[in-house]
Amino acid sequence: MNIEQARFNMIEQQIRPWDVLDQDVLSLLTRVQREAFVPQAHRALAFMDTQVPLPGGQSMLEPKIEARLLQELKVRPSDRVLEIGAGSGYMAALLAAQAQRVTTLEINPELAALARENLRRAGVLNAKVVEADGVGGLPAEAPFDVILLSGSVSAVPQVLLAQLKEGGRLAAIVGQEPVMRAVLITRTGAAAYQREELFDTVAPRLSGFGEPTRFSF
Template sequence: MSLPLNTFADVHDATAQARFNMIEQQIRPWNVLDERVLEALADVRREDFVPPAYQGLAFADVEIPLSLPVDEAERLGQVMLAPRVDARMLQELSILPTDRVLEIGAGSGYMAALLAHQAEQVVSLELVPELVEVARENLRSAGVRNADVRQADAACDPIPDGPFDVVVLSGSVAEVPAKLLALLRDGGRLGAIVGLEPMMRATIVRRVGERFETSQPWDAIVPRLRHFAEPSAFRF
């Protein structure tokens, strides 16, 4: 049975209102005030990147699992990060229209879409083959043409096409990988959530010639990216 046209309009209006509420009630209060970032959040349809089983959580301030079972997805870092974390990281990196961006951890493709909204080109690496296909299809369906999702283990595999203006890690690491810093061109920025539970911090590294300047402007705890180095356990 088909739905009346006004029903489709009501659904569209409700979704638009939910997206607006996400921006006004979650994003702005977390000191995300950059109009270009807010515009990206309004234009990129987050619900199109959320698994069908979790559509009701598309605009919630939570991490959304991208595979089942849920606890396994969280353990393996196969989640969409909370929207305020993506938004704040996007603001910190000050993406320019001429920037070439490398993302580690494509997931569903949502962050790649936000990055592509602001940058010239995005290369997003994903470890899990199934998620590579999900991210590619989501970006294709959303009409994003300047983001390329590739299957690779960023911790181990060579990363082609550098240098980059921006590198962003969509997941946490114990420390900033030197391998990724080496991919930054002069003036380039890297953004990652760094540390060990219960204390992780957003870490922004800017390359200035042969120096790297670091700031840690806010705290967040997010799932680990796999295969990056962990500190050795203390032993007597």
């Protein structure tokens, strides 16, 4: 496989048609080597328009979903970012290339170790993996400019929204199969939030996030 040709085709045939036109994001996708974050057994899927299986029943999202969420979050160099669900570490690497600092929470020990090693090998120095349940976020280090839930939830926990700075953005995939929707929530005041629905998709449920009624937004 010609890796660079496959990467080019991924960007031009999958990602651009999904309205990902931000040149900074597109350039980033050429620099951060997605294949380095894909488990060896599934390396052939690295550039395909499909989810890539990970340990613990989790998956890397489709490249177009990752790129679109990254574009919508509009990460800035001064931003402090919290990711829920480290997966293979790929989204943390993309976020870290744009942000000041990224903390990614992963409840599955095998995935946490995988993400940590992938980020180390990629030379990403401003992202750390914390083995922890992401349901409650990381209040000790809040507030954050950006929060990304790299998987689906039945609804966004209020405890995570409370950890956004005013002006901060949270992206998540919300709902139940077969209908889920990516949303962007911006904190506009002390107790005020603006919600924008982005696109329909389906993603695996984040580990630790069940269907309890305490989740609301």
